[in-house]
Amino acid sequence: MQISLNHYIQSVERMYRLFDGEELSRLLSLRDVHVGNKNLRSSDIASLVEGNCVAPLDEVIICHLLCVKALHEKEYLEAYSHQRQCVVAVVRILQNQKEQNWCLPLMYTACLDLRLVAQKAEATAAQSEGKILEKAAESLLSCFRVCAADNRTSDEDTKRLGMLYLVNQLLKVYFRINALHLCKPLIRAIDSSPLWHQFPLAQQITYRYFVGRKAMFDSDYSTAESYLSFAFQKCHRNSHKNKRLILTYLIPVKMLLGYMPTVGLLEKYDLLQFLELISTVKNGDLRGIDSVMEKHESFFISAGIYLIVEKLKIIAYRNLFKKVYLEENNHQIDIANFQAALQMMGEEDMSSDETQCIVANLIYQGKIKGYISYQHKKVVVSKQNAFPPLSSL
Amino acid sequence: MSNNDNSVENGLTIHGTCMELCPTEEVTLRMKEKLVHVLEVTSSGHKLVKSFCRSAANSNLAVPRMLRPFGVLSDTVHYLLLELSNRTDVKMSVLYDFLDDRLRAVRQDMTIQRLPPEQCVILLEPMIRFYVYYGYRLYNHPISEYDPVLNRKHLLECIKWFLNCCDKLDSTQTVQCDINTIIGNFNSLDICKTSPELYYDRILIESLYILSNLDDIHPLHRYLALPGHVKKASALKLAYYIALANMNNNYVRVLKLSKHLCPLTFSVLSLYLPTLQRKALHAMSHAYNSKHLVVPVEVLKQWLAFNTLEEVRAICIHYGMSLVREKDGICFEKAKFKNNVEQHRQLCFQAKILQLKLDEVLSYTI
Numbered sequence: 001m002q003i004s005l006n007h008y009i010q011s012v013e014r015m016y017r018l019f020d021g022e023e024l025s026r027l028l029s030l031r032d033v034h035v036g037n038k039n040l041r042s043s044d045i046a047s048l049v050e051g052n053c054v055a056p057l058d059e060v061i062i063c064h065l066l067c068v069k070a071l072h073e074k075e076y077l078e079a080y081s082h083q084r085q086c087v088v089a090v091v092r093i094l095q096n097q098k099e100q101n102w103c104l105p106l107m108y109t110a111c112l113d114l115r116l117v118a119q120k121a122e123a124t125a126a127q128s129e130g131k132i133l134e135k136a137a138e139s140l141l142s143c144f145r146v147c148a149a150d151n152r153t154s155d156e157d158t159k160r161l162g163m164l165y166l167v168n169q170l171l172k173v174y175f176r177i178n179a180l181h182l183c184k185p186l187i188r189a190i191d192s193s194p195l196w197h198q199f200p201l202a203q204q205i206t207y208r209y210f211v212g213r214k215a216m217f218d219s220d221y222s223t224a225e226s227y228l229s230f231a232f233q234k235c236h237r238n239s240h241k242n243k244r245l246i247l248t249y250l251i252p253v254k255m256l257l258g259y260m261p262t263v264g265l266l267e268k269y270d271l272l273q274f275l276e277l278i279s280t281v282k283n284g285d286l287r288g289i290d291s292v293m294e295k296h297e298s299f300f301i302s303a304g305i306y307l308i309v310e311k312l313k314i315i316a317y318r319n320l321f322k323k324v325y326l327e328e329n330n331h332q333i334d335i336a337n338f339q340a341a342l343q344m345m346g347e348e349d350m351s352s353d354e355t356q357c358i359v360a361n362l363i364y365q366g367k368i369k370g371y372i373s374y375q376h377k378k379v380v381v382s383k384q385n386a387f388p389p390l391s392s393l
Numbered sequence: 394m395s396n397n398d399n400s401v402e403n404g405l406t407i408h409g410t411c412m413e414l415c416p417t418e419e420v421t422l423r424m425k426e427k428l429v430h431v432l433e434v435t436s437s438g439h440k441l442v443k444s445f446c447r448s449a450a451n452s453n454l455a456v457p458r459m460l461r462p463f464g465v466l467s468d469t470v471h472y473l474l475l476e477l478s479n480r481t482d483v484k485m486s487v488l489y490d491f492l493d494d495r496l497r498a499v500r501q502d503m504t505i506q507r508l509p510p511e512q513c514v515i516l517l518e519p520m521i522r523f524y525v526y527y528g529y530r531l532y533n534h535p536i537s538e539y540d541p542v543l544n545r546k547h548l549l550e551c552i553k554w555f556l557n558c559c560d561k562l563d564s565t566q567t568v569q570c571d572i573n574t575i576i577g578n579f580n581s582l583d584i585c586k587t588s589p590e591l592y593y594d595r596i597l598i599e600s601l602y603i604l605s606n607l608d609d610i611h612p613l614h615r616y617l618a619l620p621g622h623v624k625k626a627s628a629l630k631l632a633y634y635i636a637l638a639n640m641n642n643n644y645v646r647v648l649k650l651s652k653h654l655c656p657l658t659f660s661v662l663s664l665y666l667p668t669l670q671r672k673a674l675h676a677m678s679h680a681y682n683s684k685h686l687v688v689p690v691e692v693l694k695q696w697l698a699f700n701t702l703e704e705v706r707a708i709c710i711h712y713g714m715s716l717v718r719e720k721d722g723i724c725f726e727k728a729k730f731k732n733n734v735e736q737h738r739q740l741c742f743q744a745k746i747l748q749l750k751l752d753e754v755l756s757y758t759i
Contacts, residue, residue, distance in 0.1 A: 129564055219610045301617050307610060307640075314641055353696060357645040360680030364642075372680050374688045 002037045009053050009061060016057050021105040028064050028106060030071065030083075030113040041069050056096070059089040060110075067117070080121040080132060083114045087139045094146050099153045104162045111140055111169050119176070130177035137173045137182075140166055148189060155195065164190060164199040164207060171210040183214055205231045209242075213249055217304060225253050244269040252308040255281065256315070258390025273299055281312050284320025287346025289313060315390065317358055318367045320345060322387040331370075331386065335359070335377045352377070366393050406507050409460030414469050415441040416459045432477060432491045442469060445497040460502050463512045469499055474519050478751040486538035489527045493547065496520050500551075510558035517555040518593035519755050522657060524548035525601060526754045529660035529746055533738070545605075552602050556615075559595055563620055594758055597657065599623065600632035604654075604661045607639050608668070632658060644673040648698050656745040657754060667736050670697045674712055678730040687722030700739070708737050 003011075008027075015024040026032050034040065042048055045065045049058050063086035070079035090110045094103055118136035122128055144166045150159040167186045174182050190196075190207065199207075212227030228250040235243050247269050251261050260278050265271075273296045280288030293300065293309055300306040324341050325333055339355040359379055362368045369388065370381035381387075413420075420441050423429055433441045443461065448454050461469065473492050480488065500520075503513060524547055531539040599619070603612045616624065616633050623629065631653055638646040647669060651662050673696070681688055690705045699705045706716055709723050713731035717724045746754065 129561075217610075217614065304614070306617050307613055310637060311641070351645070351649075354643065354645040354649070357643055357696075360676050361642050363680040364676035371682050371686075373683070373686050374681065374692065375686065 002039050003034075004039050005042060005048060006052070008034065008037070008040055009049060012061055013053050013057065016054070019100075019102045021102040024103075025105040025109040028060060028086075029109045030064075030068065030117070035068050035071075040065055041072060045069070056089055056092050060086055060093070060106075063089055067113075071117070076117065076121040076124050077132075080114075080117045080136075083110070083117045084136070084139050086110055087114050087143065091142055091146055094143070094159060099157055101150075101153075101157050101159045101161060104159065104165075107143055107162060108165050111143060111166060114139060115169055115173060118173075130179075133173050133177050134179075137170055137177075140170050140173070144170070144186075155198065158195075160193070160195055161198060163193065163195075164203045168203055168206045168210070171207070175210065175213070180214060180217060183210075187211055187214070201234060202236075205234050209246055213304070216249055216253060216308070219307075221253050221256055221308075224249070225257060228253065240269070244271065247271060248303050249305065252305045252312070255312060256308060258315070258393065277309065277312070281316045282319060284316045284318075284323060284341075285345055286313065286316055286320075286342070289316055290346065314362070314365075314367075317342075318362055318387065318390070321359070321362070321368065325381060325386060331381050331383055333379050333381065335372075335379060338379070407455050407457055407460060407505060409462045409465070409502065409506055410457045411443075411459060411461045412465055414461075414465070414472065415443045418459070419443060430491055431483060432480060432488065442473065442495045443498045443502070445494045445501060448501075454501070455505050460506055461499075462506070463508055463516075466499050466502055466508075466516055470496070470516055470519055474523055474755055475752050484538075485527075486531060486534055489531060489539065492523065493544075496523065497547070500554075510561045513558045514555055514562075514593045514595075517551050517558070518598060521548065521551045521555060521598055521601065522755050523751065524551065525605075525657050525661055526746060526751055529663060529740075532664065532740055548605065552598060552605070555593075555598050556602060559598075595623065596626045596629050597655070597758075600629050600658050601661055603629075603632040603636050604658055604665070607636055607662075607665050610640070612636070613640075628655070628658075635662070639669065642672055642676060644669055645696060648696070651698075655757070656749055660746045663740055666698065666740065667738060670699070670708065671712070671736055673697055674709070674714070675730055675732065678712075678714065678725045679727045681725040682727045684724070684726065687717055687724050689722055690716075690720070693723060704739055708739065711737055 012024065012027050015027060027034065029035075046062050049062050049065070052058070053061060063082050067079045067082035067086060070076070070082055087110050090103075090107055094107060097103055114136050115133075118133050122130065122132045125132065144163065147159040147162045147166065153159070167190055170186055171183060174180060196204075208227040209231040212224045212231060215221075215224035215227060228246055232243060232246045232250055235246060237243075247261075247265075248271065251271065251274055254261065255278070260282065261274065263275065266275050276292045276295075277289070279285075280292055289309075289312070293306070297306070300309050320341055321338055324337055325331075328337065335352055335355055338359060339350055339352055342350040342355060342358075356372060356374075359368065359372060363370060363372070366388070367390065368379075368381060369386050370379055372379050420439075423441060423444075424439070429439060429441065433439060446452075446454070473495055478488065478492065483491075499516065503516060508516075524544055528541065528544045528548060531544070532541065599616070603616060606612045613633065613636055616629070631650060635647055635650045635654075638650065647662075651659060654662060677688070690702050690709075693699065693709070694702055694705050697705075699708070705723075706720060710716065711731075711734060713729045713734075714726070715724050715729070716722070
């Protein structure tokens, strides 16, 4: 039961006149069943639609159907340029509709589709180096400007409610083309927005996930922890894939702050790459850490957590020294004993000076309570709580 | 789509036609207005080099006869850095200012003509060495003669541009392993050449990028994402390990590894030394915190690469520590450490670069 082109145009127009943004966006989505309808793939779409439908909606329909046609022909670059025109037409509609925002779902759909088509075009065009996605981001920004500028309308009807959705799409693009420096103004715009609690939870989660990753990239670990934790806790329990993604970043950050994940959690989310890492860090096994890092190098680098894993060595030092301390059962420990432990665990060329330097930093960071005596070459640790739990720091 | 964009770009590209170091119009104007720099007066008469001119409203810089094509730009860089830099009749800071300005004009010509990456790298690499060299040599000059902030700005601008070009070349070029390129490479190693040749050393620049941004984690992210054959170069690995040690404030290891650096990378690290020393002393003021215990001045000198015992004493007092035992020991107390005083400016003077001339620095490989 495939509807005719005329019938399709009429239903789109009807939804437009009924202010039904949801249904309208479905009819203009590239991910809806109507895309498979052969009747909509005429060779002369523009002349058939034009005059048959109210302006400026006709242009949206033309671009949309041209894009569908190009996709069927696997002409992804062409599909992408049609979808860009479609977004331009949608922007025009938005600009004309003062003090109303029922059209936002249409904008969401057009923008999401644009990003997906751009990704597809990017993958097929050799040597594009992210240029297509960069251009797509410009289109998304044009939508963003229209939304952000709508600041005189009441809180229910303002197009500013669409900002977060667009920012999320932009963040996805910027992460993909490795242009994280462009995220900053977007983050500032959202963080200063008074509408934060009115944005849908799903969008808030996506946003925090990306901003958390950005903070991690800038080595701001406590911010990263709070954003990623929010995302993980609020993420829907059935979104297994998303929860796993969040954990990939949350686990190393948490480890750095002294929280080790359970085996059950790692098994549940298929993140056993961390399992060996955890046991080596716990045991202060420096050689082990190096071999885990070598084994999972590509995973750690592609996830952008390689340097955090490198930082976990400090935790490993602390754990190793704690073992030496428990073994000695004395609150005065020879530097030479620490040095021997480090050498045994894989740092063969460790000198007495460098051992002191490592201990000095652990004391400075509060991970060991005590002081070093240079003359006696000893570390004197506090009689109580010499190695405070990392999570208490 | 993207092909279209490229052809449009190519269509807009301007090709310079000026075959002299300085366009004739500028020569006439500056001779008339008596704007000839003392370094442009040579024993064989005037030799002007195009000076930097800010793009302002109403001025059109994109005039082919005012722009020098790649070959001439390369000659200009050659002339500036290998010949003019030997002049000893002016102060070093005057020489630096002049060269800085003329190199900036070279970069401007490069930008306006949108030179391709393979040409940019060749022009930028010696400029980077130049900025590093003078950044160290002029460090202690008064601010009226030399501005370290501007030096750093120009240095980073060149480095980032250079690395950007390398990334573009990486993405277009598949590694060529055929016999002709290998023979070609051997030919370029010709050691019989009379004048030193300018060429580019990517590993050196990648290392400089890491070492000149030690407080920033992003160069390390970049390193990790580099193609394997670049990443494995031992000189670059050394820079990466130094940065890692510095990230964990392991000052002993940083300074131990620094002994293997080449003159240029070492001098970049030296500029960071005061920061490293300050951070180290701060950590030590917590770790060696005691009213009775002391750390010998001699040990501190050795750990933190100070020049003299006197310098150790002065700097420790600067940060609020006290001298004990006939000035032979430092007593660390965390409560007394002054974190709000200005950072000391003494530099590590052992840098090999002090014994080298600019042309020597321009031509070595690591």
